Amino acid sequence: MAISEKVRSALDGASWVRRMFEQGEELKKLYGEENVYDFSLGNPNLEPPASLKKALKALADQPIAGMHRYMPNNGYVETRKAIAQFLEEESGLPFEEKHVVMTVGAAGGLNVVFKALLDDGDEVIVPSPYFMEFKFYIENSGGQIRLVETHEDFSLDLKEIEKALGKKTKAVLINSPNNPTGVVYSKESLKALGALLTEKSRQLGKTIYLITDEAYRRIVFDRIPLPIAFQYYPHTLRVTSHSKDLSLPGERIGYVAVNPLCEGVDELMAAIVFANRTLGFVNAPALMQRLVAPLQRNSINIKEYEEKRDLFYQALTSYGYQLVKPEGAFYLFPKAMIQDDVAFVKELQSKRILTVPGRGFGKPGYFRIAYAVERSTIEKALPGFKEVAEKYRAGGR
Amino acid sequence: MAISEKVRSALDGASWVRRMFEQGEELKKLYGEENVYDFSLGNPNLEPPASLKKALKALADQPIAGMHRYMPNNGYVETRKAIAQFLEEESGLPFEEKHVVMTVGAAGGLNVVFKALLDDGDEVIVPSPYFMEFKFYIENSGGQIRLVETHEDFSLDLKEIEKALGKKTKAVLINSPNNPTGVVYSKESLKALGALLTEKSRQLGKTIYLITDEAYRRIVFDRIPLPIAFQYYPHTLRVTSHSKDLSLPGERIGYVAVNPLCEGVDELMAAIVFANRTLGFVNAPALMQRLVAPLQRNSINIKEYEEKRDLFYQALTSYGYQLVKPEGAFYLFPKAMIQDDVAFVKELQSKRILTVPGRGFGKPGYFRIAYAVERSTIEKALPGFKEVAEKYRAGGR
Numbered sequence: 001m002a003i004s005e006k007v008r009s010a011l012d013g014a015s016w017v018r019r020m021f022e023q024g025e026e027l028k029k030l031y032g033e034e035n036v037y038d039f040s041l042g043n044p045n046l047e048p049p050a051s052l053k054k055a056l057k058a059l060a061d062q063p064i065a066g067m068h069r070y071m072p073n074n075g076y077v078e079t080r081k082a083i084a085q086f087l088e089e090e091s092g093l094p095f096e097e098k099h100v101v102m103t104v105g106a107a108g109g110l111n112v113v114f115k116a117l118l119d120d121g122d123e124v125i126v127p128s129p130y131f132m133e134f135k136f137y138i139e140n141s142g143g144q145i146r147l148v149e150t151h152e153d154f155s156l157d158l159k160e161i162e163k164a165l166g167k168k169t170k171a172v173l174i175n176s177p178n179n180p181t182g183v184v185y186s187k188e189s190l191k192a193l194g195a196l197l198t199e200k201s202r203q204l205g206k207t208i209y210l211i212t213d214e215a216y217r218r219i220v221f222d223r224i225p226l227p228i229a230f231q232y233y234p235h236t237l238r239v240t241s242h243s244k245d246l247s248l249p250g251e252r253i254g255y256v257a258v259n260p261l262c263e264g265v266d267e268l269m270a271a272i273v274f275a276n277r278t279l280g281f282v283n284a285p286a287l288m289q290r291l292v293a294p295l296q297r298n299s300i301n302i303k304e305y306e307e308k309r310d311l312f313y314q315a316l317t318s319y320g321y322q323l324v325k326p327e328g329a330f331y332l333f334p335k336a337m338i339q340d341d342v343a344f345v346k347e348l349q350s351k352r353i354l355t356v357p358g359r360g361f362g363k364p365g366y367f368r369i370a371y372a373v374e375r376s377t378i379e380k381a382l383p384g385f386k387e388v389a390e391k392y393r394a395g396g397r
Numbered sequence: 398m399a400i401s402e403k404v405r406s407a408l409d410g411a412s413w414v415r416r417m418f419e420q421g422e423e424l425k426k427l428y429g430e431e432n433v434y435d436f437s438l439g440n441p442n443l444e445p446p447a448s449l450k451k452a453l454k455a456l457a458d459q460p461i462a463g464m465h466r467y468m469p470n471n472g473y474v475e476t477r478k479a480i481a482q483f484l485e486e487e488s489g490l491p492f493e494e495k496h497v498v499m500t501v502g503a504a505g506g507l508n509v510v511f512k513a514l515l516d517d518g519d520e521v522i523v524p525s526p527y528f529m530e531f532k533f534y535i536e537n538s539g540g541q542i543r544l545v546e547t548h549e550d551f552s553l554d555l556k557e558i559e560k561a562l563g564k565k566t567k568a569v570l571i572n573s574p575n576n577p578t579g580v581v582y583s584k585e586s587l588k589a590l591g592a593l594l595t596e597k598s599r600q601l602g603k604t605i606y607l608i609t610d611e612a613y614r615r616i617v618f619d620r621i622p623l624p625i626a627f628q629y630y631p632h633t634l635r636v637t638s639h640s641k642d643l644s645l646p647g648e649r650i651g652y653v654a655v656n657p658l659c660e661g662v663d664e665l666m667a668a669i670v671f672a673n674r675t676l677g678f679v680n681a682p683a684l685m686q687r688l689v690a691p692l693q694r695n696s697i698n699i700k701e702y703e704e705k706r707d708l709f710y711q712a713l714t715s716y717g718y719q720l721v722k723p724e725g726a727f728y729l730f731p732k733a734m735i736q737d738d739v740a741f742v743k744e745l746q747s748k749r750i751l752t753v754p755g756r757g758f759g760k761p762g763y764f765r766i767a768y769a770v771e772r773s774t775i776e777k778a779l780p781g782f783k784e785v786a787e788k789y790r791a792g793g794r
Contacts, residue, residue, distance in 0.1 A: 002660060002665060003513055004513060005516050007668045007671055011668065047465075053457075057457040060450075060456075063453075066444075068648055070438070107677035108679075116404055117401055119402050133674075140512075140675065247466075249679075251683050252680070267405075268400055271400040274408055277530075278407075279537060279676065280502070281678070285648050285649050285682045286647030
């Protein structure tokens with residue numbers, strides 16, 4: 001065999017987002033791009049804030065000598081200082097620049113964190129439904145993913161997490177606001193999770209880490225403040241990016257920040273920097289590091305996503321879809337109206353609507369809608385959602 | 398233990414470039430940055446070509462809608478087309494955009510290629526002296542590095558490679574122009590290597606891949622044309638970047654190109670794209686992909702590096718240093734004048750000269766000079782090189 005066996009079997013396996021994408025491309029060829037309503041990918045349609053565009057223009061007009069050269073593998077000290085200052089304000093914890101490593105987006109950051117932490121066979125607990133790439137990221141460093149169920153409303157089920165915690169557990173990975181559900185974990189649940197991990201770490205005589213994927217952290221609605229996980233557990237690593245809050249997903253800029261109170265924090269930072277270098281990232285893109293530094297308190301207009309959520313949620317519920325009202329990110333995760341989520345997604349495809357079956361997120365019987373698209377796309381797609389609902393409501397589930 | 402055992406033992410191991418860097422920082426604090434002559438890192442001092450700066454300014458002045466969004470994981474089709482066209486011209490082979498994947502630099506590209514190819518225990522043959530990061534890149538995907546000696550002048554020793562080729566061999570990795578030696582492998586040696594790999598692949602009943610790290614490919618001197626490895630072996634993967642030819646190392650932009658005649662090329666490309674995605678790179682930085690596309694035939698002024706090579710090489714040989722005259726890259730790799738290269742490098746440090754011992758590249762008894770620095774830095778350092786040479790020439794080796 002030519003390519004890696006591991007990669008071949010992964011390629012053969014189900015990547016539903018990918019499959020839907022390809023079927024969508026077919027539909028677009030057939031009907032024209034404007035007549036296909038693509039909710040399959042979480043690719044933000046909003047442009048970056050004006051402040052970022054202005055900063056890019058200023059830097060292009062007056063380049064700084066050496067601004068494209070290598071810098072230390074953890075990133076520019078100025079950028080890390082700006083982020084540390086923001087984190088200190090936000091959390092009240094004594095963050096310094098040494099607690100921050102700039103990364104190639106959150107996906108890069110997660111790979112780096114797993115490489116730094118995991119040995120062969122170590123388990124990482126992940127509440128499901130979940131972003132399926134996590135499995136690859138964990139396995140890349142020899143770890144194993146261990147899925148745990150969430151409650152019916154996709155909130156954390158602490159009992160399930162407690163049952164899964166054991167000798168092999170190295171970390172718990174949570175993602176809030178969540179992809180695919182849009183759920184934001186409450187302050188109370190993070191507090192309870194922190195208490196559980198503290199107690200279990202003590203019992204097991206080892207530190208269990210909490211890794212928080214906060215890629216959607218600024219996209220929260222209804223003026224809900226996003227709880228700060230750092231405040232409820234010392235051994236917490238935040239992995240995030242500016243892909244969504246500054247709409248820069250193609251530029252691959254994010255960071256890992258480790259709680260200053262984390263056990264062995266200095267050694268952990270050294271391990272993270274080592275992983276960043278040797279996994280081939282080397283450093284986060286230089287130009288973007290410079291641009292995002294002063295924008296830690298900025299973001300695209302979150303209200304736009306909130307309005308789309310409202311429009312979509314109200315319409316779908318009025319058609320009879322059952323779904324949890326998302327408090328963040330730009331996803332909806334309704335129940336499919338028949339048990340077979342793939343068949344249901346195909347039914348939506350017949351209305352030129354592209355979504356992803358729930359089994360692509362470890363949750364058959366549901367489907368994901370990514371609504372980081374033009375409002376008009378949502379409006380044009382709604383009749384199709386309605387027709388499908390009418391067909392199946394009549395039949396009953 | 399908190400962090401990964403694998404990472405801890407790697408951190409404890411010798412990273413000589415890093416150690417020298419840290420000792421250099423100490424010296425700089427003591428004597429002032431301008432009084433320390435730092436040849437420890439290959440961090441290009443030249444600015445990118447004017448054409449690149451102009452293109453950045455144009456894009457910042459008139460942003461294209463969606464230019465920071467995700468694109469397909471292999472990169473923009475326009476960029477890949479531009480590169481394929483260039484490769485076709487250069488090699489005469491039928492390159493298409495599907496044979497190119499944009500990557501986060503060459504380090505990212507190498508990790509992606511190893512992930513796509515290697516299963517646990519697979520061997521990758523690497524001629525030594527070598528860039529030590531290769532070991533990590535190969536091990537990240539479960540592979541093993543197998544070092545083979547080169548000739549006295551650091552040219553490829555085909556007999557050594559032949560001896561190492563066997564059932565476990567998945568690939569041979571070469572780096573030309575070479576870091577740390579500056580040597581450029583001749584057309585004849587690549588032809589002979591191609592013939593050897595063809596014969597051995599036939600004997601072993603499997604395809605052995607040739608991976609060429611061509612990060613320094615445009616930095617060749619004396620009007621030597623860089624031989625095109627693609628022309629001498631079909632199962633060749635080129636990994637390269639624009640870190641050196643366009644002086645963009647901090648921006649992390651490069652590509653992997655696979656010979657269109659490579660066995661199973663379509664599946665291999667799918668595996669490479671999968672690895673690019675799941676290792677967390679996702680895609681090469683969007684803005685840079687756009688900027689480098691039209692600059693495939695451009696580069697910084699190579700003559701500047703050639704003049705520095707001439708200055709340095711002539712001076713060192715006149716002081717009695719023994720070294721191979723490099724035909725490319727921006728490194729010199731002289732013999733240390735005493736057996737202990739670390740002691741010799743310390744002696745140079747006493748003259749405020751920073752270099753890296755040869756054992757940092759698998760070759761004790763030598764040391765590496767990275768001369769991508771200001772000409773004045775070289776000029777000011779030469780007396781120190783001379784004094785050390787005089788001390789040891791008198792003593793004899």
